[in-house]
Amino acid sequence: DIVMTQSPDSLAVSLGERATINCKSSQSVLYSSSNRNYLAWYQQKPGQPPNLLIYWASTRESGVPDRFSGSGSGTNFTLYISSLQAEDVAVYFCQQYYTTPLTFGPGTKVDIK
Amino acid sequence: QVHLVESGGGVVQPGRSLRLSCAASGFTFSSYTIHWVRQAPGKGLEWVAVIWDHGSNRDYTDSVKGRFTISRDDSKNTLYLQMNNLRAEDTAVYYCTRDGGGSYPLYYFDFWGQGTLVTVSS
Numbered sequence: 001d002i003v004m005t006q007s008p009d010s011l012a013v014s015l016g017e018r019a020t021i022n023c024k025s026s027q028s029v030l031y032s033s034s035n036r037n038y039l040a041w042y043q044q045k046p047g048q049p050p051n052l053l054i055y056w057a058s059t060r061e062s063g064v065p066d067r068f069s070g071s072g073s074g075t076n077f078t079l080y081i082s083s084l085q086a087e088d089v090a091v092y093f094c095q096q097y098y099t100t101p102l103t104f105g106p107g108t109k110v111d112i113k
Numbered sequence: 114q115v116h117l118v119e120s121g122g123g124v125v126q127p128g129r130s131l132r133l134s135c136a137a138s139g140f141t142f143s144s145y146t147i148h149w150v151r152q153a154p155g156k157g158l159e160w161v162a163v164i165w166d167h168g169s170n171r172d173y174t175d176s177v178k179g180r181f182t183i184s185r186d187d188s189k190n191t192l193y194l195q196m197n198n199l200r201a202e203d204t205a206v207y208y209c210t211r212d213g214g215g216s217y218p219l220y221y222f223d224f225w226g227q228g229t230l231v232t233v234s235s
Contacts, residue, residue: 040213040221042158049208049225050158063225093158097220101174102148102160 001097002026004049006105019081021108023094024063027072031098037096040080044107045090053092054079086112115139115207115224122229125199133229135209136194143167143187146212146223149194149203161207162194165218176202204213206230 003026029038038058042050054059054070057077067082072077081088089112094105135147149161162173162183171183182195191230192209206228213223 038220042222049228050222051225052221052223054212055219055221055223056211095158095221099162100163100172100220104158104159104222107229 001100002029002099002103004094004096004103004105006108007094008092008108009106010109010111011029012111013081013084014113015086017082018088019084019088019110021079021092021110023072023079023105025077025096025098029096029098030074035095037073037077039070039072039077040095040097042066042086042093042095043090044093050093082108084110084112089108115211115218116177117224118213119207119209119226119229122207122231124232124234126143126235127200127233129199130195130197131174131199131231132197133194133207133231135194135226136210137192137209137211140211142190144216146214146218146220147192148210148212148220149183149192150206150210150222150225152228153202153205156205157207162233163212163218164192166216196231199231201233204231204233230231 005024007022039057041054044050058070069080091107116134117137146165148163164183177180177232180198184193208228209226213221
């Protein structure tokens with residue numbers, strides 16, 4: 001199984017400042033024939049189901065604010081929130097869809113400082 | 114718009130069975146791959162099972178193989194998860210999720226239901 005890890009476990013950022021969340025996979029999720037990274041990011045607010053933010057490591061889902069962006073390739077990925085808003089308080093998960101079993105990172109909790 | 118509504122959760126004793134349902138609307142259900150993903154209370158996310166459009170393929174995480182069966186009734190726009198021989202570690206909120214790939218499954222999740230809680234306890 002591909003093991004996903006995230007860092008940090010939690011972080012507190014001032015409103016308007018940037019939040020950075022890292023995700024690492026135990027093996028590459030880059031499919032060479034398509035040159036695509038099979039990596040997605042989700043946001044989960046308390047009491048709600050997860051919400052898709054990013055897929056293909058850097059493609060923003062329709063309707064997601066452009067302050068959210070993703071980067072990385074191979075085994076190392078990053079989610080950025082460029083200017084943190086109060087409504088961004090949530091837990092963020094990465095997920096690999098390179099192979100089954102599909103696996104998620106443990107989550108990173110983002111709070112306001 | 115897309116709606117996924119799970120039902121069938123509850124409290125069940127270890128070793129017993131439960132069937133979850135997921136009613137879909139707002140999209141052409143029969144053309145989509147659908148998954149079950151679960152989340153134990155206060156924990157992370159775990160993919161459980163997938164069924165391709167028209168039921169052409171199914172797959173499961175190892176811990177539920179032989180105990181859980183995913184199925185669909187496209188005439189009713191409904192997904193099912195038959196869970197047999199339940200264990201305490203199956204306790205979780207179970208989410209029905211739509212695959213983001215449309216007619217070609219990609220195995221990320223673009224819409225989620227609100228989930229249904231399954232508690233396995235004596």
